Amino acid sequence: MAKQVRAIVISGNGTNCEREVANACRLAGAEVADIVHISELLAGRVRLDDYHFLNLAGGFLDGDDLGSAKAGANRLLHAPVKGSSEHLIDQVRRFIAAGKLVLGVCNGFQLMVKMGLLPALDGDFDRQSATLTFNDGGRFLDRWVYLRVDTDSPCVFTAGLKGIYLPVRHGEGKFVTESPEILAQIETRHLAPLRYSDGEYRAATMEASFNPNGSVAGIAGVCDQTGRLFGLMPHPEAYVHRTHHPRWTREEDLPEEGMGLWLYQNAVRFIREKLL
Amino acid sequence: MPWRIAVGLKDGVRDARGERVRREIREHLGIELTSVRTIDIYTVDADLSDEEVAAAAAGPFSDPVIQEFAINAPLAGDFDILIEVGFRPGVTDNVGRTSREAIQYLTGRPFASGEGVYTSVQYLLKGVCEEEAAERIAAGFLANALIQRWTIIPAARFDRVRGVPVTVPRVVVGAPPQIREIDLDVSDEALMQISREGMLALNLEEMKKLQSYASDPALGKARARVGLGSRLTDGELEALAQTWSEHCKHKIFSARIEYRDEHGKSETIDSLFKTYIVGATRDIRARLGDRDFCLSVFKDNAGVIRFNDDWSLVFKVETHNSPSALDPYGGALTGIVGVNRDGVGTGMGARLIFNTDVFCFASPFYDKPLPQRLLHPRRIFEGVVEGVEHGGNKSGIPTVNGSLVFDERFVGKPLVYCGTAAIMPAKLNGKPSHEKRVLVGDRIVMVGGRIGKDGIHGATFSSEELHEGSPVTAVQIGDPITQRRMFDFLIVARDRGLYNSITDNGAGGLSSSVGEMSEDTGGFEMHLDRAPLKYPGLQPWEILISEAQERMTLAVPPDKLEAFIALAGEMDVEATDLGVFTDSGYYHCLYNGKTLTYLDMNFLHGGVPQMTIPAVWEVRDHREPDFPQPLDMDATLRHMLGRLNICSKEAVVRRYDHEVQAGTVLKPLVGVANDGPADAAMVRPLFDSFEGVVVSHGICPRYSDIDTYHMMACAIDEGLRNYVAVGGNIEHVAGLDNFCWCDPVKSDKTPDGEYKAAQLVRANKALYDYCVAFGVPLISGKDSMKNDYQIGETKISIPPTVLFSVIGKIDDVRTATTMDAKRPGDLVYLLGLTRDELGGSEYYALKGHLGKNVPQVDAPYAMKLFRAINRAQQAGVLASCHDLSDGGLGVALAETASAGGFGIHADLRAVKVAEPLREDAILFSESQSRFLVTVRPGHRERFEGLFSGQDVSFLGEVTADDELRLIGLSGGVLVRSSIHDLKEAWQTPLKEL
Known part of the structure; x- marks a missing residue:
């Protein structure tokens, strides 16, 4: 057990992508990739402490009825764990403090931002300082996007990458900060490892044909200052094999592995080097 | 005193929803507004402290980065006219349900019975001052009067201290629950009046059959034992009406048809369904022999075919036309989440892997006067697309294939086809999972949502044309999250072997699901007073036939009941023991110990008289046109x-998540710019195999105007063509037919019924001929037979339309x-x-x-x-x-x-x-x-x-x-x-x- 990379994917109340996230973790080399229904955590039968890599998958927590992931964030912040005096959020805080990895994709990213886990400037995990709101187009959109990587970012997941191509599938993906100062902090500290860009990954863009939601500064993903907490709107778990690529029947030189897998491989490598 | 929490965007934050509403008001109604801003209102009617309400407002209800809130005070300031739109009492309010749960997490206390949170939206309009225009905007775009109510307040009359007055749309409790008896010993005229006024949709022959059943002295003794007399109760009449409805019994497809062709040659067809549909599959399976890949056809909620040694594929396509005509959003949403329950409720239960959808509309640019009670095709388009979007996306099921078909006659009734596929292990605990059986003594357990007045008379309503008295309660609104929680639970319960049988609650509600399941044992006893209700005040018969969504019925062995209920509770799913399956031979429902129904099972399921329908085919005098070839063929091609x-339907396609679950290897849009029209979709449902599922369809209602025989043949060819074009294996493919017809029974209302019935016969003949010729078995299907609009002198019948859906296999998706x-x-x-x-x-x-x-x-x-x-x-x-x-x-x-x-x-x-x-x-x-x-x-x-x-x-x-x-x-x-x-x-x- 000591030498196993152990990933957990939380499911329930409207998560949708738990199976493919667990698959991505496994393909990237994690020995354990458990899909755990939140009721198991709240019943105290499973504890986050037994894992290294927490995945918050995409979906529609509680239907996004109060705004994306709002009701889900409320649950995670206030739900008690049976048979103990702690709340689930206490386990999350301990997990973070132990130097482990958290990845939120789409609804999982929205959840992290609304819980205050991202960008969490100066390690303040209790205050929401940014949000994800309705796309400028006002509609849900399923489309592939080009993402330029900030190579100076501390982000563990994007280390060594330059650009990746992934699908977005959301109605509320526009990243906005509480103030221009917060945005400036994110930019100067390189906490936005992924930006929507043109097809050559040249520069972040606000152009609607590339930036699907109008996110400020083209921000598609945000990490905390340790680089171990990362959230993004595009779906890396949706491109782990060449047949996921929308043009795989015509682009003959596509590698077998999809670009999204790289993020999970970086996570597994980090865990093997630092946490085992 | 209820609280009103208003949540709006801070100054300077872009209101994308408001902008979209402004744009659509311009496009739908031609009214140009300067701006539209929106505010969400939560009306909290519960025993809470001021601090708790403030915590809810600041916590789950608002986003501190972009929103601000006010409690019992208005946020609205700068506007010309304010319109607030909320739900009518009893209409499903999903956001309200989530709000209630959020407050419960905050306080740690459950809401008491009767407490609730109700949501509404304020639209702040600038650039319009006339209340008449505001009324048009509210009635013509923002709200649907069937399910919503609205308040219009011009700036001058707005109370800037208190805001909009508080309304709590609590359901008002009517008469106390009672069991009424109905005297059927009356004249034929009075019988028909009972049918009409009760929304029973039964014809005279059927009513007379009930009349003679009620007065059968042999039954008297048995009825007396349970305290019933010789009159049927309201519950019995309602149960019979929905069981015998066209929607549930498919009376037209089961009818005896006297068909005469164009040469005057006559034949009698004893059930189109048995002769042509079941018949085709029977003949094909016999021919396939060892290569037969059908596992379960026509008998369950969906068809099941073999995928490989370890997995089986489940497929079903449904229509939800009538509800979508009245409330496009709710109707379509219910259509997709409803067909999803069919997939999940097949065999011992399956996991959903994709959705399909096909819509038939009139042109969204329709510019003629609209007949009474009809919504503009553009509103229908928008509502239906959005309903299916929410239903599919929120359920985490990729929508991979579909079509939009346009014809002016669909203004009378839009067609909304929703399909779903699922996968199940070939065996569960050593037994084939596509089979199930209720045992005597199993408990009747209802799982999922609660029962309300929603969807009462849905089954009988859709068995009629759309008319003036079409009931508002027939409309339901789906709740994808309650359903998703239920599905998560059911898969765990299935794998732990906690039940013997499962089916969904669709048309007819408990009456239908329990009635059908009890055919395995030959009877049941159900206590309706134990059923969980959304609000008090339902009559016992309403509980029995309500079509409130997100519910499944299961047969749970008594020794597994405790484990089943406990697992449900832990996973936030309501499960209630309502009674027991018996072999008594009776359909027995009670309310507080008093018998509501005591019906002979054989009569209920076998008593409906077979209709006889005349059908006369005539070749109409169609001619080929005579016109010169256009000179500018480039322009003609562009027009085409x-x-x-x-x-291109890209704008609609992109609103559907077609990639969730990471199995979609051929997406709906392909090519160098990801925008070309794919012929069919391909899904790889298992991460450890390159075997794929291919899905496509054919639909060509225009050909029906010449000959429905060739319409059907072309739809089959088109479905298979699309399937083969991407690589689907022509030797391992099944079909599924969905007939949408106009009323084919000759009557005063339908003088051309004989021709329409002949069109139906001819389509069925082609269905048999071509399925057999191609070796494509039919595995399931559905018909919707009353797609007419009739109010006053205006009658609009849709063109006879069959959606032929195709599902099959490719051995290696990499050869697509x-x-x-x-x-x-x-x-x-x-x-x-x-x-x-x-x-x-x-x-x-x-x-x-x-x-x-x-x-x-x-x-x-x-x-x-x-x-x-x-x-x-x-x-x-x-x-x-x-x-x-x-x-x-x-x-x-x-x-x-x-x-x-x-x-x-x-x-x-x-x-x-x-x-x-x-x-x-x-x-x-x-x-x-x-x-x-x-x-x-x-x-x-x-x-x-x-x-x-x-x-x-x-x-x-x-x-x-x-x-x-x-x-x-x-x-x-x-x-x-x-x-x-x-x-x-x-x-x-x-x-x-």
């Missing part, structure tokens, strides 16, 4: 590409073919024969004609071609493959070129024709069983060898010059268009919708 039935041209220099071929078949075509429709020569299908010819295409795909010699359908060769060439981003140079003189044809006919004939393919020059010999002896026309090649250039019959250039212009013509019409 811009027709609603041909143009897409429709886009791949590289310059590739050779372009047409496969199949082109005939003078433009009757009912898009081209004739463009020219304002119907024509006579409807396309016909030669099944053995087509089958040979399909097999050769499969072989070519496996050999890897097809660079692209695209089926020819609406708009024929011209449209296919333009699509293949523009999706690939390359030009095509082709010579029409090379097209193999059955008879000499004009150039426009070669370009736009809709002859069936044809494909446009491109082939690498190096594969030429191999390719031509595979198709030797078949109709192969070498047309030209793919070019690097971005130009579609077609040589006409005289050798001159007939078409010379930039592929970018063609793409623009194809993309423009529905781009903004």
Whole structure:
């Protein structure tokens, strides 16, 4: 057990992508990739402490009825764990403090931002300082996007990458900060490892044909200052094999592995080097 | 005193929802507003402290970064007119339900009975001052009066201290629950009045059957034992009406039909369903023998076929037309989440892997006066698309395949087809999982949502035409999250072996689900007072037949009951023990110990009298039109590409998540810019195998105006063509038919019933003939038979429409073919024969004609071609493959070129024709069983060898010059268009919708 990379994917109340996230973790080399229904955590039968890599998958927590992931964030912040005096959020805080990895994709990213886990400037995990709101187009959109990587970012997941191509599938993906100062902090500290860009990954863009939601500064993903907490709107778990690529029947030189897998491989490598 | 929490965006934050509403008000109503801002209102009616309400407002209800809130005070300031829209009492309010749960997490206390949170939205309009215009905006766009109420307040009358007055849409409790008896010992006229006024949709013969049942002295003793007299109770009458409804019993498809063809030859058909649909599958399965891949057909909520040794595939397509006509959003949402329950409730339960959807509408640009009670096609379009979007996306099921079909007659009733596929382990605990059986003594357990007045009379209502008295309670609104929680729970319960049988609660509610399940044991006893209600005040019969959504019924062995209920509780799912399955022979419902129903099971399920329907086919005097060939063929091609039935549906496709679950290997949009029209979708449902599921469909209602026989044949060919085009294995494919018809029973209201019934017979004959010829078994299906609109003198009947859905297998998804041209220099071929078949075509429709020569299908010819295409795909010699359908060769060439981003140079003189044809006919004939393919020059010999002896026309090649250039019959250039212009013509019409 000591030498196993152990990933957990939380499911329930409207998560949708738990199976493919667990698959991505496994393909990237994690020995354990458990899909755990939140009721198991709240019943105290499973504890986050037994894992290294927490995945918050995409979906529609509680239907996004109060705004994306709002009701889900409320649950995670206030739900008690049976048979103990702690709340689930206490386990999350301990997990973070132990130097482990958290990845939120789409609804999982929205959840992290609304819980205050991202960008969490100066390690303040209790205050929401940014949000994800309705796309400028006002509609849900399923489309592939080009993402330029900030190579100076501390982000563990994007280390060594330059650009990746992934699908977005959301109605509320526009990243906005509480103030221009917060945005400036994110930019100067390189906490936005992924930006929507043109097809050559040249520069972040606000152009609607590339930036699907109008996110400020083209921000598609945000990490905390340790680089171990990362959230993004595009779906890396949706491109782990060449047949996921929308043009795989015509682009003959596509590698077998999809670009999204790289993020999970970086996570597994980090865990093997630092946490085992 | 209830609280009112208002949540709005901070100054300077863009209101994308408001902007969208402003844009749509302009497009729908032609009213130009300066701005629209929106505010969410939460009316909290519960025993809470001020601090708790403030914590809810600041916590889950608002986003501190972009929103602000006010409690019992208005946020609205700068506007000309305010419109607040909320739900009527009892209408499903999903946001309200989530709000209640959020407060419960905050306080740690559950809400008491009768407490709740109700949501509404305020629209702050600027640039409009007349209340009359505001009324038009509210009634014509923002709200649907059936399910919503609204308040209009001009700025001058707005109370700036207190805001909009508080309204709590609590359901008002009516009469106390009681069991009424109905005297059926009355005149025929009075019987029919009972049927009409009770929304029973039973005809006189059926009412008389009930009359004689009630007065049968032999039953008297048994009834007396349970405290009933010789009169039927309201519960019994309602249970019989819904069990015997057209919707549930398919009386027209089971009827005896006296059919006479155009030569005067008569025959009697004893059930279309048994003769042609069940009959086709029976004959095909017998022929397939060891290769039979059907596992469960016609008997369950969905059909089941083999996928591989370890997994089985489940497929079902449903319609939800009538509810969508009244409330497009709620109706369509309920349609998709409803068919999802069919998939999950098949066999011992399955996991959903994809959705499909096909909608038939009138043009969204419809500009004639609308008949009374009808919504504008554009509102229907928007509402239906959004309903299915929310239902599918929120449930985490990719929507991978679909169509939009337009015809003016769909203004009378839109058609909303929703399909779903699921996968189940071939065996569970050693037993085939596509089978299930209730045992005597099993508990009746209802799982999921609660029961309300929603959907009462849904089954009987959709068995009638849309008329003035169509009930508002027939409308339901789905709740994808409650359903998702239930599905998560059910899969765990299934794998732990906690139940013996499962089915969904759809039409007819408990009455139908428990009634059907109890056929295994021969009776049941159910206590309706134990059923969880959304609010008090339902009559016992309402609890029995309510179609409130998100519920399944299970048969749980008594020794597993405790574990079952405990698991449900832990996973936040409500599960209630309502009674027991028995072998008493009776359908026995009680309320507080008093018997509500005590019906003989045999009578209930077998007592409905068989209808006799006359059907007379006549060949109508259709003619081929006479008009000169257009001089400008480039412009004609662009017009064709811009027709609603041909143009790009990308704006709709992108609103559906088609990739969740990471199995979609062929997406709905393909090509160099991800915007070409894929022929079919392909899904790889298992992460550890490259085997794939291929899904497609055919639908061509225009051909029905000439002959429904060929309409059906073409729909089958089109479905299979699409399937084969991407690589689906023609030897492992099943079909599923969905008939949507206008009323085919001759009556005063339907004087042409005999013709419509004959159209139905002919479509069924073709269904049998072609399924058998292609070897494609039918595994499930559905019919919706009353798609007419009749109010006053206005009657609108939809064109007879059959959706033929196709599902099958590909052994290795990596051999799939897409429709886009791949590289310059590739050779372009047409496969199949082109005939003078433009009757009912898009081209004739463009020219304002119907024509006579409807396309016909030669099944053995087509089958040979399909097999050769499969072989070519496996050999890897097809660079692209695209089926020819609406708009024929011209449209296919333009699509293949523009999706690939390359030009095509082709010579029409090379097209193999059955008879000499004009150039426009070669370009736009809709002859069936044809494909446009491109082939690498190096594969030429191999390719031509595979198709030797078949109709192969070498047309030209793919070019690097971005130009579609077609040589006409005289050798001159007939078409010379930039592929970018063609793409623009194809993309423009529905781009903004």
